[in-house]
Amino acid sequence: MRFAEEGGLKFRTERGVFYNPQMELCRDLCSLAVGAIEAEGLSALDAMCATGVRGIRYLKENGNVKEVVLADRSKKAILCARKNAALNGCGRACKAMRADACELLRETEFDFVELDPFGSPVPFLCDAVRCFERKKRGWLSITATDTAVLCGAERDACIRNYGAVPLNNEFCHENAVRILAGKAILASAPSSLAAIPIFSLSRRHYVKIIFEMKKGAADAVKTAKSIGFVSYCRNCCWRRFARVALEGGCPHCASRIEWGGPLYLGKLWDERLxxxxxxxxxxxxxxxxxxxxxxxxxxxxxxxxxxxxxxxxxxxxxxxxxxxxxxxxxxxxxxxxxxxxxxxxxxxxxxxxxxxxxxxxxxxx
Ligand SMILES: [Zn+2]
The missing domain is CATH 3.30.56.70 (N2,N2-dimethylguanosine tRNA methyltransferase, C-terminal domain)
Incomplete structure (x- = not known):
């Protein structure tokens, strides 16, 4: 057993329970984003909590979080998370339970849902969306660590998992964020939910997006219409993000155009946030x-x-x-x-x- 310190809080880390110190910056930024949300009394779920560090930080660092549920399928992880909750004096505001993320998302409502899985968050998206179906407003925070897939090194896997053609070029990390955002938007729209990206982050091995989930058919249509394609010329770096892909020759140098998508075309951040x-x-x-x-x-x-x-x-x-x-x-x-x-x-x-x-x-x- 070892201890780690983040955000002024102390955490136990244990063998067999995943803890990545390199994600500290991501956890810092996300905790700030949670604190910057203009809503009170939030209930939060850390759906794959491992040591519980993320969920506990959200609760302890932010006055607008009322309660947090730490969930994990691993018994060892839940025991560790429980100890960490006690260590930080979370009391009854924090509940750690052994549960499957999808089952929990189907059964319970939360204001803020954190999905921080290994690899792709896609297998959890539909159930996460369901969690917001009856709410006017909520927040969904997703991490993807399959950046090789999203950036285009594994094209077929991107087509299979995200329904999108990746584009491996100079701005592939932005394409990765936009493909992941597009996938979440299209997964939310059938439930009359607009998934609006309010915070996006790309680091070497992961992509993070926080969405505001807003109920309403008109908003859902509006966000679904913000999906399109990127066209790109490898010869002169010409690019265009638009509702439809351009095929054929580059308007600048006439070389052959490549395209990627569908992906999200809109804003990646809420500047006020x-x-x-x-x-x-x-x-x-x-x-x-x-x-x-x-x-x-x-x-x-x-x-x-x-x-x-x-x-x-x-x-x-x-x-x-x-x-x-x-x-x-x-x-x-x-x-x-x-x-x-x-x-x-x-x-x-x-x-x-x-x-x-x-x-x-x-x-x-
Ligand atoms: Zn060109």
Missing amino acids: LGRMAKLNAARNYRLKKEIEKVLSLMLAESGVGAQGYYDLHEIAKRRKVPVSSIDEALAKLRQSGFCASRTHFCPTAVRTDAPHETVLEVLG
Whole structure:
């Protein structure tokens, strides 16, 4: 038995109960997102809780969470989670139970559902959606660690699991988020639920999205209509996100076009939520406070630009056989040309801009 510390709380970790210290940043950001939700008395479910660290943090760090259920199929995990709940003085606000996530989701209602499985969350999506069917409003938080599938290294698995063709290109991590979001939106719409992404995060080995689940047929139709395709030219990096895919030749260089999708075309963040998260972070003493501050300000900046798909300066330089531009110079030039431009949390060497493709090539190439 060992102890780990996160968010100022102490947790037992035990052999045979999964605990990944590399997910601390993700747990920090998600706990901030929970705290930034403007609703009181939330009931939360950590459906694959393992040590219980995530659910306990949501409860202990946020005044708007009234109670949390920690569930896991493993007896060992539940015993560990129970000890952690006691260790942190959760009292009756926290219940740890041995249960199958899908069965629990079908039987019980929660305001906030956390799905943090190994691999893909797809097998749990339908039951998670059912959990919100009778509610006006709720929140669904999902992690996917099958990024190789979503990013296009395993094309057939993506088609099978997500019903989407992946696109393995310079902005494949954004495509991954958009394919996962699209899948959740289309799984929710038949229940007259609009799954609206309010927070999206991509790190090397995982993708995380938090959705606000809003009841209403009209909203469900609106989000379902935000699904489309990305068309891409591997020769000149031309791209277009639209309701329909373009086939044939690239409008810029006439090379053959590739496409990916269906995927979500809309906004990946609620900027007001990001702002509230940044405020909360400033008031908390997380170990990764500085990094969180940086990630949140990147997200806020790129969300403000709004355009889908970023340009990787290394990729452009390679394709056009020119030296790599400095990222600050590239941003300054794009802004001088009258366009919005920012860095992106998806990739440290890329820019997001609303400038037309020709302008981007002029400035960066
Ligand atoms: Zn082209």
